[in-house]
Amino acid sequence: MSATWDEAESRALPAPRxxxxxxxxxxxxGVWEWDDEVYRILGLQPxxxxxxxxxxxxxKDPEDRARVADILVRARSAxxxxxxxxxxxxxxxxxxxxLIVCEAAACAESASGPAINGHYIDLTADFRRDSEKVARQAVMDSAQHRATIERAIGALMVGYSLNADQAFDxxxxxxxNKNVKLRELAGRLIEAASTGATSDVRTRKSFDVLLHDVSMHRPPRGGDALPGS
Incomplete structure (x- = not known):
């Protein structure tokens, strides 16, 4: 399901620039030369x-500032x-x-010292797209886990005649007490229920009676009563 969604979204949205x-x-x-795109990435008019x-x-990060300064020093010396x-x-x-990329082949000597040439690359759109994809997947996973837990709660409500809060507790x-994650336990319960492990002839008979009565707006009878009796 998520793969289909991702494929459809990839077709619908333009690729990040x-x-x-x-x-x-x-x-x-100490002289820089920038093309117009470097100005724009830096938030300046060319x-x-x-x-x-x-x-x-x-x-904003002092460590980032130090790392950028260091790369300029290393590009010059190495x-x-x-x-x-x-x-x-x-x-x-x-x-x-x-991303700053300094090219080795471009580190040639100028009249006043080494000249460093390179590229300045704005990866913001790529990072944003990846972050949004991760966030969307987390929401989808959370919704799926919540649905599984709610189904397990419903099964316990029926099996033990509990309300929703009691079933969740x-x-x-x-x-x-069994050191099993809640969503994992809920998944196991639903899987077992889908194989018929929580049902027998008497239980199904009781539900036949119950469904008949509530569909006819009648008070529920005991599990041994048959529809039409």
């Missing part, structure tokens, strides 16, 4: 400010491809999940 920008950083002069490191490392993913606190007030008692 992953934005990719390009940058160059002259580490000796060419609206002079590119600066402070925008690239902007994050000359190897490096990357870091972090949560950007963009200038437009939006938090975005972004009974199910919970068995769950706690």
């Amino acid at each position: 992953t934005r990719v920008g390009r940058f160059s950083f002259d580490t000796g002069a 060419r609206s400010i002079t590119p600066a490191t402070e925008y690239m490392v902007s994050s 000359g190897k491809p490096t990357s870091v993913s972090y949560c950007l606190a963009a200038a437009d007030g939006v938090e975005r999940r972004v 009974t199910l919970r008692w068995w769950s706690q």
